[in-house]
Amino acid sequence: MRTQNVNSLLGRCESTALLLKALAHPLRLQILCHLTGGEKTVSDLERLCSASQSAISQFLARMKADDMVASRRDDRFVYYRISDPQVSQLIGALHKIFCHD
Amino acid sequence: MRTQNVNSLLGRCESTALLLKALAHPLRLQILCHLTGGEKTVSDLERLCSASQSAISQFLARMKADDMVASRRDDRFVYYRISDPQVSQLIGALHKIFCHD
C-alpha cells in the first residue's frame, strides 16, 4: 500500500532520495538558490548561473514536471518560482549548514 | 583559487551538490539514517536495510572514501559510524523536514 510504504523507513528514504537527487546537481542547486530570492525569468537565471539557455530550460522543465517549481508567463517572459514548500525548507537547511559557518 | 571557489555561490553549490549526490540513493540514505542511531556492523545494516552484503559493503567503501563514515574493527566485526558532522546535520535536517509532519 502506498501510504504504508511512505511511512516505512524505506519508503521515506525512497521519496527523500528522489528529492535529494533532484537537488544534487550544481546547476539545479544554483537555480533553486536564486529562486529562493524570488521569481526569476529564464534569461535572469541564464545570466546569474552563467549557463546555456538550453541547459537551464531543460532543468526547469524537469523540475516543473516534478512539481518543484511553477511558472507564469508575462508578455514575452516566463517567470519561475519554487512551488514545493519542502524544497524551500531543504534549501534553507542547506544554507544554514553549508553557507553559514 | 580554491578558497575563492568555495566562497562563490557556484563553488558552494558544487561541493554541496556532491554531498547531496552521496545521500541521494535510497540505500545510502537508509544506511546513514541507521548510523545516526549509533555504530553498526555491516551485517547489522544488511539486516536493517534488507540489502545484499555486496551492495552495503560497496556503498560503505564509497562513503568511507568520501570521509562521510569511518570504521573500526572489533574481532570479526567491522563497526561503521558517521564521521562527517555535516552529514549528521544534514540527516537531522532531512528528518525534521520529511519525517516529522
Next chain:
DNA sequence: CGTATACATTACATTATTATAATATTCGAA
C-alpha cells in the same frame, strides 16, 4: 507580414551509476 526576442523541445554521443554475481580477504575457533 516579417523579424527579433525569449523560451522550449528533440536528438544524441558521452559519461556515470546501479545491481548483480563471482571471487578474495581477514580473523577466530576448533
Next chain:
DNA sequence: TTCGAATATTATAATAATGTAATGTATACG
C-alpha cells in the same frame, strides 16, 4: 591448518544522467 563467518573487492551488463547542438514555438513590435 582448516573451516566458517564477516567483510571486501572486482568485473560487468544494464540503465540513467549529462552536455551540446540543432531546431521549434510563442509573443510583441514595427
